Amino acid sequence: MKAVFDHSEAEADNIRTFYFKPERSVQYTAGQYTEFHLPHHNPDKRGTQRWFTLSSSPDDELLTITTKYAGGDKSSSFKKTLFKLKPGTEVDMAEPMGDFVLPKLIQTPLIFVAGGIGITPFHSILSWLSDTVEDRPIKLLYGVRNEDEIIFQETFDKIGIEPTIVVGEPSAAWGGERGRITAELILGIEKPSDDTLVYVSGPEPMVQGLAQDLHKAGLDKHQIVSDEFPNYDGI
Ligand SMILES: Cc1cc2nc3c(=O)[nH]c(=O)nc-3n(C[C@H](O)[C@H](O)[C@H](O)COP(=O)(O)OP(=O)(O)OC[C@H]3O[C@@H](n4cnc5c(N)ncnc54)[C@H](O)[C@@H]3O)c2cc1C
Secondary structure: EEEEEEEEEEEEEOOOEEEEEEEEEEOHHHOOEEEOOOOOOOOOOOOOOOEEOOOOOOOOEEEEEEEEEEOOOOOOOHHHHOOOOOOOOEEEOOOOEEOOOOOOOOOOOOOEEEEEHHHHHHHHHHHHHHHHHOOEEEEEEEEEHHHHHHOOOOHHHHOOOOEEEEEEOOOOOOEEEEEOOHHHHHHOOOOOOOOOEEEEEEEEHHHHHHHHHHHHHOHHHHHHHEEEOOOOOOO
């Protein structure tokens, strides 16, 4: 599917949301991702293709992706090109896919756990719930490196969710949780029942580590739904 870059908006110093107008209307479920092709001159070894979650709500007119810019030599040629896109540029996206989506049963208790940019599928889901005025029992834990990287606060406010935010390298003024999200913290937020589902999204090591620890702590494997972002070395 072709899509035309419309504009981008800063979410934080190093995080932006990119808006695209698809050539035709696209059906997708909140939480899904796409394969994104961005041909450019002299691509590095990491190439011209990436996976990105659609951070938009399926009800939005434009499709969005939200991503982080590592900066300087650390950034791939792909990200350098993306962050310099000119409005009107055409890109290629695959049909949205993936099963990191809401369960059918509306009353299923949900615990969402995001590491850094892993907040994107939850943004899509929460925006869609807000658009459709659907009420679900959701708790959200959100780990970030520092306070400047907390994004999408407006969406949390709009739907009335107060996330438990855990900051890895907080300023002295930070009054909330510090360090890393642990299985103990997740299970302490709300005692899970047999039908609780815990959705974990973020850097691969974080997601895999938490999934193992949650299982060891007694959650059945089917209660843990994972979305892993490879190539992020931290949150
Ligand atoms: C299902 C799925 C959904 C995803 N959704 C999103 C999303 O919503 N938003 C998002 O930002 N990403 C998402 N990703 C990850 C995305 O596809 C990229 O892998 C990620 O953005 C990193 O991009 P980049 O490789 O261009 O690296 P950059 O962003 O340019 O750099 C990221 C980090 O990679 C390190 N690095 C440097 N060189 C290398 C190297 N050679 N190999 C590996 N790492 C290196 C850098 O130190 C830097 O810290 C998703 C991935 C999957 C599989």
